[in-house]
Amino acid sequence: MPRGLGTSIAAALLGLTISAAVAAGVLEGAWRPGLPAKVEPAATGGSHRLAEAKPHASEHRKTGKAIAVEADNAELAGGKSATSFFLDLSSGVPAEVFTLASPYRVIIDLPDVVFRLPAGTGQKGRGLVSAFRYGLLAEGKSRVVLDTVRPVLISKAEMTVRGGKAVRLAIELTPTTAKTFGLGTGGKRRASAPAKQEADEGRGRRPKNRIKPVILIDPGHGGVDPGALSPSNLPEKDVVLAVAKKLKTRLAKTGRYDVHMTRTRDVFISLDQRLKKSRKLAADLFISLHADAIAQKVYANSVRGATVYTLSERASDETARLMAEKENASDAIAGLSTAEFEEKGQVRSILIDLLKRETANFSADFSNTLVKRLRKTVSLSRDPQRSAAFKVLRQADTPSVLIELGYMSHKEDEKLLKSPPWQRSVADSIVKAVDAYFAKRTAKAR
Numbered sequence: 001m002p003r004g005l006g007t008s009i010a011a012a013l014l015g016l017t018i019s020a021a022v023a024a025g026v027l028e029g030a031w032r033p034g035l036p037a038k039v040e041p042a043a044t045g046g047s048h049r050l051a052e053a054k055p056h057a058s059e060h061r062k063t064g065k066a067i068a069v070e071a072d073n074a075e076l077a078g079g080k081s082a083t084s085f086f087l088d089l090s091s092g093v094p095a096e097v098f099t100l101a102s103p104y105r106v107i108i109d110l111p112d113v114v115f116r117l118p119a120g121t122g123q124k125g126r127g128l129v130s131a132f133r134y135g136l137l138a139e140g141k142s143r144v145v146l147d148t149v150r151p152v153l154i155s156k157a158e159m160t161v162r163g164g165k166a167v168r169l170a171i172e173l174t175p176t177t178a179k180t181f182g183l184g185t186g187g188k189r190r191a192s193a194p195a196k197q198e199a200d201e202g203r204g205r206r207p208k209n210r211i212k213p214v215i216l217i218d219p220g221h222g223g224v225d226p227g228a229l230s231p232s233n234l235p236e237k238d239v240v241l242a243v244a245k246k247l248k249t250r251l252a253k254t255g256r257y258d259v260h261m262t263r264t265r266d267v268f269i270s271l272d273q274r275l276k277k278s279r280k281l282a283a284d285l286f287i288s289l290h291a292d293a294i295a296q297k298v299y300a301n302s303v304r305g306a307t308v309y310t311l312s313e314r315a316s317d318e319t320a321r322l323m324a325e326k327e328n329a330s331d332a333i334a335g336l337s338t339a340e341f342e343e344k345g346q347v348r349s350i351l352i353d354l355l356k357r358e359t360a361n362f363s364a365d366f367s368n369t370l371v372k373r374l375r376k377t378v379s380l381s382r383d384p385q386r387s388a389a390f391k392v393l394r395q396a397d398t399p400s401v402l403i404e405l406g407y408m409s410h411k412e413d414e415k416l417l418k419s420p421p422w423q424r425s426v427a428d429s430i431v432k433a434v435d436a437y438f439a440k441r442t443a444k445a446r
Contacts, residue, residue: 068112068113068114069089069090069091069093069110069111069112069113069114070089070090070113070114070115070116071087071088071089071090071113071114071115071116071117071134072088072089072090072116072117073086073087073088073117074086074087074088074115074117074121074122074132074134074144076125076126076127076129076132077126077127078126078127078172079126079127080127080128080175081127081174081175082127082128082155082172082173082174083126083127083128083129083152083172083173084170084171084172084173085106085108085129085132085144085146085170085171085173086168086169086170087108087144087168087169088162088166088167088168088169089113089166089167089168089169090165090166091165091166091167092159092165092167093110093111093113094110094111095108095109095110095159095169096108096109097109097154097157097171098184098185098186099152099153099154099181099184099185099186099187100183100184100186100187100335101151101181101182101183101184101187102332103147103332104147104148104149104150104151104152104181104184105145105146105147105148105184105332105335106129106145106146106148106152106154106171106173107143107144107145107146107186107335108143108144108145108146108169108171109137109141109142109143110141110142110143110144111140111141111142112136112139112140112141112142113142115134115135115142117134119232119233120233121134122134123229123233125147125149127173128148128149128150128152128173128174128175129146129147129148129149129173130147130148130149131147132144132145132146132147133145133224133225133226133333134224135222135223135224135225135226135266135267135268136222136223136224136266136267136268137223137224137267137268137334137335138223138267138268139267142223142224143223143224143268143334143335144224145224145333145334145335146173148173150175151175151176151177151178151180151181152173152174152175152176152181153173153174153175153176153180153181154171154172154173154185155172155173155174156170156171156172157169157170157171157172158170206282206284207282212256212257212258213256213257213258213284213285213438214257214258214259214260214281214282214283214284214285215251215257215258215259215260215283215284215285215286215287215434216260216261216262216277216278216281216283216285216286216287216398217244217247217248217251217259217260217261217262217287217289218244218261218262218274218286218287218288218289218392219237219240219241219243219244219261219262219263219289220236220237220240220288220289220290220327220330221235221236221237221240221268221290221330222237222241222263222265222266222267222268222269223237223266223267223268223269223334224268224333224334224335225237225268225330225333225334227240227290227291228291228292228293228408228409229293229408230293230408230409230414230417231409231411231414232414234408234414234417234418236290236291236293236408237266238266239291239405239408239417239418239423240289240290240291240405241263241264241265241266242420242423243289243405243423243426243427244261244289245261245264246420246423246424246426246427247287247289247426247427247430247431248261249427250424250427250428250431251431251434254431254435256435256438257434260277260281260283262274262277268334270330270331270334270336271328271330271331271391271392272331274288274392275391275392275394275395278395278398278400279395279398282398283395283398284398284399284438285366285398285399285400285434285437285438286393286395286398286399286400286401287400287401287403287430288390288392288393288400288401288402288403289402289403289405290327290402290403290404290405291404291405291406291407291408291417292307292323292404292406292407292408292409293407293408293409294407294409294410295409301410301411302410303381303407303409303410304379304381304406304407304410304412304413305378305379305380305381305382305384305406305407305413306374306378306379306380306381306384306403306404306405306406306426307380307381307383307384307385307386307403307404308367308370308371308374308384308385308386308401308402308403308404309323309324309386309387309388309390309393309401309402309403309404310360310363310364310367310385310386310387310393310400310401310402311360311363311387311388311389311390311393311394311400312360312387312388312389313389314389315386315387315388315389316383316386316387316388317383317386319383319386320386320387320388321388323386323388323404324388324389324390327390327391327392327402328389328390328391356396359395359396359397359398359399359400362399362441363393363399363400363401365399365437365440366399366401366433366437367385367401368385369433369436369437369440370401370403370430370433370437371384371385372433373429373430373432373433373436374426374429374430374433376429377425377426377428377429378405378406378416378422378425378426378429379406379413381404390402403430405417405426
């Protein structure tokens with residue numbers, strides 16, 4: 001597919017008032033506050049870049065650390081012929097804007113911005129934008145992702161002063177053709193390298209003298225990817241992080257395990273990064289925590305309960321397939337392009353299949369134990385044990401499960417999911433299942 005056409009924008013705003021930026025000679029050509037930044041034809045793979053200037057001295061604390069920039073408003077305006085996105089910031093920052101295909105998205109990369117936006121912001125679309133989301137993408141880097149209903153061009157991008165140091169970032173989108181859009185202005189440059197071959201996943205070899213089993217807890221989603229949302233706009237990412245922290249504390253208190261987490265705060269972690277951490281630790285058990293939601297309101301108050309998923313290339317049912325498809329789209333939701341891994345070498349494939357088979361048996365064993373323990377304290381779904389091709393569970397030698405704790409869309413489940421006592425109860429049940437699982441494996445090893 002041909003590359004999309006791009007434009008590049010040079011403007012300066014990082015802690016400076018716009019007049020100070022102009023005085024510093026950062027901008028090329030005649031540019032004044034309130035006017036668009038200079039737009040020039042882009043080189044191949046170009047994007048819209050709001051260039052960096054030196055921060056004003058008042059932007060730093062006495063400690064020398066920069067004061068966090070806050071976003072207090074985000075909104076859409078316009079219609080299908082031209083749609084504008086506005087983001088109000090407490091101070092100017094460098095920003096980069098580019099587009100991606102499959103699905104069509106506009107990406108806005110910023111430094112570590114604190115989003116203080118009303119609950120539900122971004123869920124309703126307008127014009128060319130169906131919805132948008134925001135959050136921390138990585139340490140020191142935030143991202144806004146606009147989902148568009150069709151291919152678009154970034155026809156204008158500017159920052160204007162709101163008062164004092166506060167600025168408004170405005171981006172105007174206009175419709176274009178799929179041929180012109182191509183992969184998007186960030187398509188080729190943003191595509192990640194192919195994932196490492198699964199045969200290499202065992203490089204973090206388990207030490208023979210390992211005293212404690214290593215457990216990796218994986219709170220799903222995070223940062224720019226909120227996960228499912230409840231009717232009251234409670235994000236899945238917050239619920240699973242709260243449960244994960246309680247689970248880690250309880251597992252650590254037993255003194256029997258070496259416990260780690262893929263994330264400990266509201267930041268996005270890609271699926272590849274989660275798998276990489278598991279390989280590096282040579283984890284003995286991987287537990288991914290999630291919460292589901294039903295989009296159809298007619299079923300929202302009738303479907304509830306926890307479900308435990310294991311890996312299978314063929315889904316156990318249509319519900320499991322759709323769930324895996326949704327969870328595997330996490331990277332795309334965060335505005336990442338990933339290259340799928342293709343295995344080479346028949347002998348290597350056979351060896352990995354054998355290893356996977358043993359790992360799958362261990363995963364199924366833990367799933368059985370987990371469901372028995374959960375059944376005593378929480379409501380389970382109609383089919384509490386399912387399987388599908390979840391990418392985060394594709395671990396050659398680490399038994400892995402994905403637990404959907406409940407349904408964010410069900411009123412009773414939502415009430416429980418955000419309840420600290422219920423979260424502690426769930427954590428306790430998982431700890432008991434972990435104890436029983438490793439006790440059984442230790443007994444077999446003797």
